[in-house]
Every structure is written in structure tokens, then in C-alpha cells.
Amino acid sequence: MNDVSRLIAYRKRQDWWFQIVGALCTLVGVATLVALIVKLMLDGLPLLMRWRVFLFSNASYMPDESGILMAWVGSLCVMLVTFLTAVPLGVGAAIYLEEYAKKNRFTDLIEVNISNLAGVPSITYGLMALWLFGYLLGLSSSVLVGGLTLSLLILPIIIVATREALRSIPQAIREAAYAAGATKWQTIWYHMLPYSLGGIATGTIIAMSRAVGETAPLIVIGAAGWVSNLPPSPVTSHAPFLNFRWLNADFTVLPIQMFTWTADPDPAFQANAAAAGLVLIVFTLSMNAAAIIVRYRVRQKLKW
Amino acid sequence: MNESRPATRAGAVAASRTDYASSGHLKAEVRGLNFFYGQRHALKNVELPIPERTVTALIGPSGCGKSTLLRCFNRMHDLYPGNRYEGEIVLQPSGVNILSPAVDPMEMRLRTGMVFQKPNPFPKSIYENVAYGLRLRFVNKRSLLEERVEAALRSAALWDEVKDRLHQSAFKLSGGQQQRLCVARALATGPEILLLDEPTSALDPIATSRIEDMIFTLKEQVTILMVTHNMEQAARVADFTAFMYLGELVERGATSQFFQNPQNELTEKYLTGSFG
Numbered sequence: 001m002n003d004v005s006r007l008i009a010y011r012k013r014q015d016w017w018f019q020i021v022g023a024l025c026t027l028v029g030v031a032t033l034v035a036l037i038v039k040l041m042l043d044g045l046p047l048l049m050r051w052r053v054f055l056f057s058n059a060s061y062m063p064d065e066s067g068i069l070m071a072w073v074g075s076l077c078v079m080l081v082t083f084l085t086a087v088p089l090g091v092g093a094a095i096y097l098e099e100y101a102k103k104n105r106f107t108d109l110i111e112v113n114i115s116n117l118a119g120v121p122s123i124t125y126g127l128m129a130l131w132l133f134g135y136l137l138g139l140s141s142s143v144l145v146g147g148l149t150l151s152l153l154i155l156p157i158i159i160v161a162t163r164e165a166l167r168s169i170p171q172a173i174r175e176a177a178y179a180a181g182a183t184k185w186q187t188i189w190y191h192m193l194p195y196s197l198g199g200i201a202t203g204t205i206i207a208m209s210r211a212v213g214e215t216a217p218l219i220v221i222g223a224a225g226w227v228s229n230l231p232p233s234p235v236t237s238h239a240p241f242l243n244f245r246w247l248n249a250d251f252t253v254l255p256i257q258m259f260t261w262t263a264d265p266d267p268a269f270q271a272n273a274a275a276a277g278l279v280l281i282v283f284t285l286s287m288n289a290a291a292i293i294v295r296y297r298v299r300q301k302l303k304w
Numbered sequence: 305m306n307e308s309r310p311a312t313r314a315g316a317v318a319a320s321r322t323d324y325a326s327s328g329h330l331k332a333e334v335r336g337l338n339f340f341y342g343q344r345h346a347l348k349n350v351e352l353p354i355p356e357r358t359v360t361a362l363i364g365p366s367g368c369g370k371s372t373l374l375r376c377f378n379r380m381h382d383l384y385p386g387n388r389y390e391g392e393i394v395l396q397p398s399g400v401n402i403l404s405p406a407v408d409p410m411e412m413r414l415r416t417g418m419v420f421q422k423p424n425p426f427p428k429s430i431y432e433n434v435a436y437g438l439r440l441r442f443v444n445k446r447s448l449l450e451e452r453v454e455a456a457l458r459s460a461a462l463w464d465e466v467k468d469r470l471h472q473s474a475f476k477l478s479g480g481q482q483q484r485l486c487v488a489r490a491l492a493t494g495p496e497i498l499l500l501d502e503p504t505s506a507l508d509p510i511a512t513s514r515i516e517d518m519i520f521t522l523k524e525q526v527t528i529l530m531v532t533h534n535m536e537q538a539a540r541v542a543d544f545t546a547f548m549y550l551g552e553l554v555e556r557g558a559t560s561q562f563f564q565n566p567q568n569e570l571t572e573k574y575l576t577g578s579f580g
Binding site: 066102103122170172173174175176177178180182186190195198243 | 360378380383410411413414416418420422424425426427436437439440441486490494495573
């Protein structure tokens with residue numbers, strides 16, 4: 001009897017110790033994150049309080065009047081190009097691999113490679129893009145090239161997410177569609193795409209929120225640290241009302257702007273970097289929140 | 305056909321049971337059918353006539369090949385690589401061999417309707433589920449769609465339960481209703497043969513009995529081939545029953561004779577519950 005109670009006490013002590021260790025581990029992660037955000041806020045909030053100046057001025061040599069206008073407009077333009085190219089390419093490739101391609105060694109190899117590509121360091125994509133767009137196609141650094149570079153970077157993420165979404169559709173639904181005489185394309189268009197839209201959207205948003213924070217590949221392809229003018233407006237007041245010259249414009253993006261400020265010898269610019277960091281964090285957090293909402297909505301609507 | 309349903313049905317079954325010889329036209333005929341899943345020889349030299357506008361039931365233990373045989377009729381096996389057919393399934397009156405490589409599997413799927421083990425409605429409205437087959441055929445005229453949807457839902461004995469909520473999600477229906485919806489979906493395009501793959505295996509006894517009633521009425525419009533895991537079900541609804549074992553069709557016959565006086569020892573053992 002005594003032995004049993006001693007054993008129980010010993011095992012309870014073990015439990016207690018592990019709980020302490022686990023709590024400490026959690027604390028390290030959470031505390032670092034909180035400290036980071038608090039520090040950014042302490043440094044950056046004063047500037048963000050004057051958000052009209054900060055959001056709508058260009059960077060200059062005066063820290064107090066320096067803003068992120070060029071950076072966030074640049075980020076937005078680049079993300080637009082990335083979105084418009086990566087989503088159709090990624091979804092198309094995923095549909096082909098999942099629904100059309102024969103399952104053999106070759107497609108297995110492609111599959112493994114795509115999953116691995118999602119983990120390749122982003123600077124490698126910068127090098128590849130520099131070679132492809134710069135040397136091979138003779139393009140100079142521009143919104144278009146920046147967007148395409150990030151598009152290459154997130155393509156594997158979108159492909160993997162779309163394939164997962166397609167795979168989660170029960171085989172019974174495919175069989176029901178085919179048994180009714182549907183062609184492959186009809187099955188994809190009426191069923192596979194609509195039912196996997198939630199997964200595709202979440203994957204896309206998460207990929208985009210990764211792309212918006214990328215610095216390295218854009219520096220490699222020669223994104224500017226400072227630009228003097230906004231890209232020309234994509235919409236014009238006279239026919240044909242659309243203008244594609246913005247694709248050729250010089251650009252900078254939020255993380256590069258932050259990088260330039262932190263590298264500035266004047267310590268006052270650290271506050272600007274912190275404020276820009278806060279804007280970037282809000283940007284990515286709201287994108288992730290959107291992904292969660294989309295996923296939740298779709299899960300409510302569809303059940304198998 | 306409501307309160308006195310079971311009695312009426314039993315009487316009707318007895319009256320409608322006929323011999324192959326007196327059953328009139330054949331809708332289809334399986335001749336020397338062999339089927340292979342890659343290396344596995346899943347159907348062995350199967351011969352089976354399917355009389356028109358009757359119910360033919362396939363029974364047998366799990367893995368005996370009954371679903372495999374059913375899925376030959378709409379070439380579902382073509383969806384997966386490595387499957388191979390030998391022999392023929394001749395469709396009457398056209399005399400077309402369903403299994404011929406010259407026949408597009410899509411054509412057979414357009415000419416047959418299929419209902420699966422588990423209800424698998426699309427996550428769309430009730431109306432759109434039934435209209436689906438018509439939309440695939442580019443039928444888009446609203447009045448025609450509405451007419452065909454209603455007729456199909458009536459045939460599947462579901463119309464009265466759903467007529468006020470046609471545009472609600474099909475997932476709001478109970479399991480039995482979902483399965484009848486799947487039958488309506490298969491019927492909407494006027495199939496020549498209705499293929500039922502254990503249509504009641506996922507349903508409770510009441511829902512099962514409603515499906516059986518429905519099958520019983522349906523055979524006036526369409527030839528039905530059904531797989532069932534349940535011998536009593538075959539006895540209740542089928543005009544003809546075939547027993548399969550290890551890929552072979554062991555015995556077939558008019559249901560009453562088949563159950564009362566099985567010729568093969570194996571069939572008798574299965575029917576008396578010695579194995580299966």
C-alpha cells in the first residue's frame with residue numbers, strides 16, 4: 001500500500017515538473033513576441049499618431065517628416081502582380097496534377113519537388129529571377145519583375161494548398177459527377193473548383209502574407225531603396241482608361257523601406273522603421289485573419 | 305399503398321414474378337464477362353440476362369464482385385488506371401456492346417443512372433442536384449428544367465417532402481431523403497438502366513422500406529439492376545436474383561424459385577446463413 005502511494009506521489013511530481021517546463025517553453029515564445037510588439041509600439045507609435053504624415057509622405061532625410069507612401073503603394077502594386085500571376089498558374093498546375101496527370105514515377109518526382117520548392121530559401125528565388133528576367137529577358141527592376149519574382153516564390157505554396165483542397169473532396173462526389181455523364185472539365189468546373197475554393201483562398205492569402213514580408217529576393221533583383229515618384233496611375237480619365245506603365249515603374253516595398261531606415265546612421269530613423277514594422281505586422285495579421293474567416297465560412301457551408 | 309403497404313407489396317411481388325423465358329424483351333445481356341483490377345481477376349466469365357423493366361438483384365458476400373459487375377454497366381472502372389474488361393455487355397435494342405473500346409464511357413454514363421452506397425448529394429440546392437444531369441446536357445430552359453425536376457422528384461417519392469424547399473441545401477435532408485434525392489438525380493435524365501449499388505446500406509429500416517417501395521414503382525419506367533448486401537431485400541423487391549461468389553456468378557433465377565428452391569449447394573448455404 002505504501003509502495004503504491006509512493007509511486008503515485010512520484011508520478012504526480014513528474015507531472016508537475018513537466019508542466020513547469022512546458023509552461024516555461026511557452027513563456028519564452030510568448031514573451032519574446034510581446035516584447036517585440038511592445039518595443040515596436042514604444043518606438044513607432046509616436047510617428048503613427050501623425051499617420052497622415054507618415055502614410056502619405058515619401059521618405060526623406062528628416063526622420064520626423066519621412067513616411068512610407070512609396071513603400072506601401074509599391075507593396076500594393078507588387079502584390080497585385082503577384083496575385084494575378086501566381087493564382088491562375090498555381091491553381092491550373094494543381095488541377096492538372098491532381099485531376100489530369102497520370103500517376104507515375106515522373107509525376108511523383110514533380111510532386112516531391114514542388115513540396116520541396118516551398119521550403120527553398122527566398123534569396124535563391126531572387127537569384128533565379130535575376131537570371132531569368134534580368135539576363136535572359138533583359139528586363140530591369142520594375143513592379144512587374146518584382147511581382148513575378150514573388151509569384152515564383154509563392155507558386156509552390158499555392159499549388160500545394162490547392163492540391164490539398166482538391167484531395168479533401170470525397171471521391172464519392174467525383175464518382176457521382178462522372179456517373180451522371182460529366183466530362184472531366186465539367187466535373188472540375190461545377191464541383192472541384194467551387195468546393196475547393198475555401199482551401200484555395202486560404203492558401204493564397206497565407207502565401208500572399210508571406211510574399212508581402214519578403215525582402216531578400218527583391219533586393220537581389222535590384223528593387224530601389226528610395227524612389228522619387230509614385231508609379232503612374234493604372235486608371236486614366238480618357239480611353240482606354242487603363243494604363244500599364246505602372247508595371248515598368250521603379251518601386252520599393254515596406255520591408256525594404258524598413259531595411260533602409262534601420263541601416264541609416266541617424267538613430268532617429270529607428271522610430272520610422274518601427275512604425276513601418278507595425279504597419280507591416282497589421283498588414284499580415286489582417287491577411288491571416290481574412291484567411292481564417294474564409295476557412296470558417298466555407299467549412300460552415302460545406303460538409304461531407 | 306400506405307397502411308396496408310407490406311401486404312399489398314407482397315401480393316404484387318408474387319404476381320409479377322416471372323420466369324426468364326416469359327419475361328419478354330431483354331434490356332441488356334452480359335456475355336462471357338471477365339474483369340481485371342490490374343492483376344486481380346475480379347469477374348470470371350459472368351453471364352447474365354437483364355429483362356426489361358424488371359428489378360435484378362445481385363447478392364453475395366463482401367468482395368464477391370457484385371459491385372464490380374454493376375460498375376461495368378456505366379464503365380466506372382475506366383476512371384481508374386489498370387482496369388481491363390473482356391467479354392461483352394450488349395445493350396438492347398441497339399445491340400451496342402457497352403464494353404467495346406469504341407464506345408465512349410461518357411455515353412454509357414449519359415444513358416444510365418447510378419446511385420451509390422452512401423448518399424452523395426452535391427453540396428448544392430435540392431433543385432440543382434436534380435437538374436444537374438440536365439444542365440450537363442445543356443438543358444437550360446427554365447420551364448423544361450422545372451418540369452423534369454418535379455417529375456424526377458415525384459418518381460423518387462420525394463416531391464411532397466421537398467416541394468416547398470427546393471432551393472435549400474441538399475444537406476438539410478435526412479439520410480433517407482438524401483438517398484432518394486440521389487435517385488431523383490439519376491432519374492431526371494431518363495436513363496435506360498438504373499444502377500443501384502447497395503442503396504440502403506447506410507439507411508435505417510424506415511428509410512429502407514421507403515426506398516424499396518420506390519424501387520417497386522420505378523420498375524414500371526426503367527430497368528433496374530441493384531446490388532444488395534441484404535438477401536431479404538432481394539426477396540422483397542427483385543424479380544430476378546443472381547448470387548455471386550469469388551467473382552463468379554453461381555446461380556441466377558426468378559426470385560421466388562431462387563429463394564425457395566436453389567439449385568446450387570453454395571447458393572443454398574449462403575441463403576441459409578452458413579457463410580457470408
